[in-house]
Amino acid sequence: MTKVLILGANGGLAQNTTRVFLRDTDVELTLYLRRANRLKNPDQRRVTIVEGDVLDREKLARAMEAHDVVYANLAGAMKQQAEHIVAAMHTTGLKRLIFISSMGIYGEVPGEQYKSVLDPYRDSAAVIEASDLDYTVLRPGWFTQDQEVRYEVTQKGEPFRGHDVSLNSVSDLIVKLATSPGLHVRRSLGVSQP
Ligand SMILES: NC(=O)c1ccc[n+]([C@@H]2O[C@H](COP(=O)([O-])OP(=O)(O)OC[C@H]3O[C@@H](n4cnc5c(N)ncnc54)[C@H](OP(=O)(O)O)[C@@H]3O)[C@@H](O)[C@H]2O)c1
Numbered sequence: 001m002t003k004v005l006i007l008g009a010n011g012g013l014a015q016n017t018t019r020v021f022l023r024d025t026d027v028e029l030t031l032y033l034r035r036a037n038r039l040k041n042p043d044q045r046r047v048t049i050v051e052g053d054v055l056d057r058e059k060l061a062r063a064m065e066a067h068d069v070v071y072a073n074l075a076g077a078m079k080q081q082a083e084h085i086v087a088a089m090h091t092t093g094l095k096r097l098i099f100i101s102s103m104g105i106y107g108e109v110p111g112e113q114y115k116s117v118l119d120p121y122r123d124s125a126a127v128i129e130a131s132d133l134d135y136t137v138l139r140p141g142w143f144t145q146d147q148e149v150r151y152e153v154t155q156k157g158e159p160f161r162g163h164d165v166s167l168n169s170v171s172d173l174i175v176k177l178a179t180s181p182g183l184h185v186r187r188s189l190g191v192s193q194p
Contacts, residue, residue, distance in 0.1 A: 002027040003067040004178050007054050007074060007085070009033040013100065013143065014073035017171040018042060025179055032063050054081045061088040069178045071098045078124035086131045095134040096185075098177050100170075101125045103139045103190055109160045125188060136177050137188040141165040144193075154190035162192035169193065 004021065006014050009031035021027055022043050029047045033039060036051035052059040054074060064070065070089065074081050082099070089097065105122040107114040128135045142164045151169035154161055170191055177183055 002069065002179060003030065004028070004069045004071055005030045005032060005064055005067045007032050007060075007070065007072045007081075009049075009073070010035075010038055011073045011075070013167055013170060014071075016167045017071070017073070017174050018047075020168070020171040020175050021178075022046065024175055027179065030063060030067065032060075054084055057084050057088055060084060061091045064088055064092040064094050067094060069096045069098065070094060071100075071174060071178060073100050076120070078120035079127060082124035082127035086127060086133065089133055096178075096181075097128065097133050097135045098174055099125070099128050099135060099137050101137050101139050101188075103141050103160050103192070105139060106156065108139075108154075108156075108158070108190065129188065134185045136184045136186075138170065138173065139188060139190045140170045141190075141192040143167050143170070146193075150193055151191055152194045153184075154192070156188040158190070160190045160192065162194060165192045 004027050008014055010033045031049045032052050034053055036049050041047050041049055050063050054060055102121040103109055104118050105125055125137045128137055144164050144166050146166040148166055149168050149172045151165055
């Protein structure tokens with residue numbers, strides 16, 4: 001049974017992806033978040049909730065034990081968070097990481113200048129890409145509430161296509177990555193609606 005640890009589990013995308021994991025797969029989930037009383041356990045049999053900060057390295061490493069996949073859905077001090085995640089994965093011997101970033105971190109969006117607001121996204125992706133982990137960095141476009149699942153991916157080095165992407169599309173890709181060993185390993189993918 002695959003066990004997935006979701007970091008920043010109270011995030012909008014993380015909550016949507018939790019729902020898709022429970023609906024479409026039989027994986028077990030650990031939801032790691034600050035102030036855990038904000039989140040109701042959606043399935044007592046398959047979901048464990050752990051209160052913690054990603055910057056608490058000991059707690060983070062403990063939460064990773066016996067898991068197969070880490071899915072990081074974070075914001076804020078992302079470079080530091082990425083460093084803590086890589087260190088904790090080394091401590092626990094975990095390899096597979098799905099890390100949510102943003103479109104634009106390589107200046108890859110045609111017609112858009114790189115903006116400094118993306119620095120934490122770019123710097124954290126650089127930490128992940130320099131690691132020896134089996135990572136997939138996702139660079140989604142702007143999230144929409146559109147129910148449809150329709151997306152294309154672009155590789156690092158290619159221009160980003162489109163602008164928006166539905167939360168359901170990004171969740172679909174995350175679930176596929178977490179449950180398909182080897183899929184898009186050591187890649188950084190743009191994700192957008194064609
Ligand atoms: N909205 C868009 O259109 C769009 C497009 C592309 C990329 N993105 C990015 O994709 C990522 C995921 O999106 P989202 O909508 O799920 O973001 P979100 O709702 O802002 O969720 C981010 C989560 O990270 C958690 N977090 C921050 N620092 C933490 C720490 N030290 N320890 C534990 N948790 C921590 C926050 O927890 P607290 O609730 O405790 O603060 C929050 O729940 C974000 O970085 C977002 O900026 C967004």
